[in-house]
Structures are given as structure tokens and as C-alpha cells.
């Protein structure tokens with residue numbers, strides 16, 4: 001066996017499957033950014049959905065459907081994924097990959113700035129059991145505010161890329177994404193309505209339960 005980093009080793013033994021493989025290849029051939037959730041965290045999302053019995057999932061940032069597949073594949077019969085995506089062409093690719101995985105009928109895409117979609121969902125009185133936040137990093141604190149308000153009791157809130165390749169821990173880095181991500185992480189771990197932890201693998205995943 002060739003020498004590998006810890007992440008490469010984890011990805012290697014976790015492997016992939018035909019649905020995720022097809023989506024990764026589709027993203028690459030469409031020239032879209034290759035910034036989908038890491039394999040180990042994608043699997044964790046699937047496990048958390050299954051463990052929690054979540055029925056209605058909200059995803060912020062669809063890209064090419066990799067996290068959508070991970071979030072949907074263990075939903076119970078009648079379970080739903082609502083996916084917020086800025087770019088119509090990305091949502092179309094994501095939907096194609098969800099359909100190819102046999103999950104196309106579970107997902108509804110809302111196109112445009114997620115903040116507008118979240119305001120609409122709140123106005124409609126929608127509630128969710130699981131939130132996956134993975135869009136523009138400056139938006140995370142606002143997405144968290146909405147997630148807390150739209151959460152059913154016991155709902156799970158997960159945010160990806162919460163270490164920003166180590167920039168959150170570097171006092172010399174103070175750009176808008178870094179400042180927003182520090183605020184998001186601190187709220188996740190200190191807000192009394194949440195019980196939370198940070199997983200410092202890959203680019204960081206912060207996970208909370210709405211208590």
C-alpha cells in the first residue's frame with residue numbers, strides 16, 4: 001500500500017458507490033467547482049438522518065447533488081429534501097444526479113439567494129428535522145438564525161467547512177468569511193438552545209442538536 005494522508009486513507013477505505021461516482025463525474029464534466037462534501041462527512045450525514053429519523057431535511061447549497069444524495073438516501077417513506085441553490089444550472093445538474101440515484105421525487109429545489117428562500121419558508125410556516133448549511137460562508141450566521149427558528153425540537157443542524165482550511169484559528173486572518181464562520185461556530189457551541197460539537201477532520205463540520 002502506498003503511503004497516504006489520514007484523509008486519503010479514510011476516503012480509500014470508505015470507497016464510493018455508483019450514485020456518488022456518477023455525480024462526481026457529472027460535476028467534473030460540467031466544469032463545476034469540485035467542492036462537494038468530503039466522503040467521510042457525506043456518510044456521517046446519511047447516518048445522522050437515519051439515526052435521528054429525520055423526515056424533512058433542508059439543505060442550503062446544492063451544487064451537483066452529492067450532499068443531496070447523502071441526505072436523502074436514508075429518509076423514511078414520504079421523507080422530503082428541500083434544497084436551496086443560487087444557480088438554476090447547478091440545481092438542474094443536482095436534480096439529474098438525484099434522479100439517477102432514484103431520489104429525484106424526494107427533492108424540491110428553490111432557486112435564488114437562500115436568504116430569500118428561507119424568508120419564504122418561514123412565512124409558509126415550514127418546519128424541518130435536519131439542516132445542512134453549505135453555501136456562501138458569510139451567510140452562515142443568518143442561515144443559523146433561520147435554522148433555529150425553523151427547527152422542530154431535536155432537529156440536527158450541521159455546517160460544513162467550518163474551519164476554512166485553518167483560517168478560523170489564525171488570528172491574522174480576519175476577512176468577512178472568517179469573521180462570519182467564527183461567529184457561526186461560537187453561536188453553535190454557546191447558544192443555550194443548541195447542544196453542539198466541532199469535528200476537526202477534512203475542512204471541519206460543526207454539528208448541533210436543537211434542544
Ligand SMILES: C[S@@+](CC[C@H](N)C(=O)[O-])C[C@H]1O[C@@H](n2cnc3c(N)ncnc32)[C@H](O)[C@@H]1O
Nearest residue numbers: 036037061063066067085086113114134135136
Ligand atoms: C460548497 S457548494 C455546496 C456543495 C454541496 N452541498 C455538496 O456537498 O454536494 C456551495 C453551493 O452554494 C451555492 N450558493 C452560494 N451562495 C448561495 C446563496 N446565497 N444562496 C443559495 N446558494 C448559494 C453555490 O452556488 C454552490 O452550489
